[in-house]
Amino acid sequence: MPNGQGPHVLLTGANGFVASHILWILIDRGYNVTATVRSQEKAEDIIKTHPDWLGKVEFAIVADFTSAKPFDHLFDDSKTPFNYVIHTASPVTFSVKDIQKEIIEPAEMGTTAILIAAENHCGAALKRFVLLGSAVSVLDSFEDISKPGKPYTEKNWNPVTAKQAIEHKDNVLGYNVSKTRAERAAWNFMKEKSPTFDLVVINPDIITGPMTHPISGPKSINETNQFAIANFIDGTHKEIEGVRFPFYHFVDVRDVARSHVDALENSAAANQRILLISGLITPQLVANYLRKNFPELRSRVPEGNPAQLLPPGW
Numbered sequence: 001m002p003n004g005q006g007p008h009v010l011l012t013g014a015n016g017f018v019a020s021h022i023l024w025i026l027i028d029r030g031y032n033v034t035a036t037v038r039s040q041e042k043a044e045d046i047i048k049t050h051p052d053w054l055g056k057v058e059f060a061i062v063a064d065f066t067s068a069k070p071f072d073h074l075f076d077d078s079k080t081p082f083n084y085v086i087h088t089a090s091p092v093t094f095s096v097k098d099i100q101k102e103i104i105e106p107a108e109m110g111t112t113a114i115l116i117a118a119e120n121h122c123g124a125a126l127k128r129f130v131l132l133g134s135a136v137s138v139l140d141s142f143e144d145i146s147k148p149g150k151p152y153t154e155k156n157w158n159p160v161t162a163k164q165a166i167e168h169k170d171n172v173l174g175y176n177v178s179k180t181r182a183e184r185a186a187w188n189f190m191k192e193k194s195p196t197f198d199l200v201v202i203n204p205d206i207i208t209g210p211m212t213h214p215i216s217g218p219k220s221i222n223e224t225n226q227f228a229i230a231n232f233i234d235g236t237h238k239e240i241e242g243v244r245f246p247f248y249h250f251v252d253v254r255d256v257a258r259s260h261v262d263a264l265e266n267s268a269a270a271n272q273r274i275l276l277i278s279g280l281i282t283p284q285l286v287a288n289y290l291r292k293n294f295p296e297l298r299s300r301v302p303e304g305n306p307a308q309l310l311p312p313g314w
């Protein structure tokens with residue numbers, strides 16, 4: 001079966017953990033999909049992982065997404081105009097040497113570059129730009145979670161700055177800055193340029209769940225499944241006490257992916273930020289869950305104190 005006959009969607013970072021689920025749904029629903037990856041090899045890995053997707057997705061190689069140029073060409077050279085963009089590509093890593101260059105700049109410049117190219121080259125055919133943001137641009141990185149606080153809403157913004165992340169040498173803070181600045185850049189762009197398309201930002205908390213992206217071994221487990229799940233099985237955590245997460249709520253990757261595809265054509269989503277949060281996740285909850293549901297792994301998962309679900313001091 002050829003690439004879908006439905007509206008034409010550009011999906012960036014298609015080999016990623018979340019984007020692979022989005023791609024799956026786009027193909028299932030008959031969208032005509034062009035998907036960007038950073039190399040031909042990464043496109044081939046997707047097809048090796050999902051041979052039945054051959055011919056159902058067109059790949060475009062964008063090695064450097066921090067300049068608008070590759071997207072200018074991509075939009076200009078396309079046989080059919082693009083109707084939607086889903087932008088997911090952004091660094092998700094907590095092990096870098098240079099927070100500014102390796103996390104913050106690519107996130108912010110990548111988002112701005114594709115928005116500029118879309119405005120200049122897509123014309124009125126482009127209806128909507130859906131940005132995979134993050135709850136970290138809503139939640140306050142410095143909140144004292146041992147005290148009751150006010151509920152968050154989509155009106156909140158994380159006050160964290162690049163200076164704080166760099167001074168603290170804290171890569172998680174750096175990631176939070178990257179997502180906040182990328183999202184702010186997108187809303188500022190909309191305000192300044194008033195393009196013909198609208199913007200939807202989806203802001204999920206920690207995303208966990210099954211992996212459908214190309215995996216070559218334990219090292220290619222995505223960052224959040226690694227710290228929230230795999231680290232409890234692979235010997236990283238010898239005990240639960242002292243284990244901390246950057247945030248304490250999660251959402252399933254399949255719900256996140258469905259939300260992005262639903263957001264393409266739902267008029268209520270226009271110009272909204274949409275927080276996605278499913279439930280609480282704490283180190284003890286993860287240990288309890290693994291030990292109960294995967295008895296064969298029990299000897300590898302630290303027991304902790306099964307009744308103490310929240311970290312001490314909460």
Ligand SMILES: NC(=O)c1ccc[n+]([C@@H]2O[C@H](COP(=O)([O-])OP(=O)(O)OC[C@H]3O[C@@H](n4cnc5c(N)ncnc54)[C@H](OP(=O)(O)O)[C@@H]3O)[C@@H](O)[C@H]2O)c1
Pocket residue numbers: 012013014015016017018019037038042063064065088089090091092106110132133134135179203204205206207208222223224
């Ligand atoms: N996982 C979560 O808990 C979570 C929560 C909220 C929001 N998000 C957001 O969801 C999106 C996808 O995250 P994920 O968990 O699926 O991560 P992932 O599996 O690491 O996927 C990240 C994707 O972005 C691409 N990318 C990273 N740095 C890049 C750069 N400098 N230039 C071009 N492409 C780059 C990666 O390409 P390569 O494979 O070539 O490196 C990959 O395709 C990100 O925007 C992330 O901030 C994730």
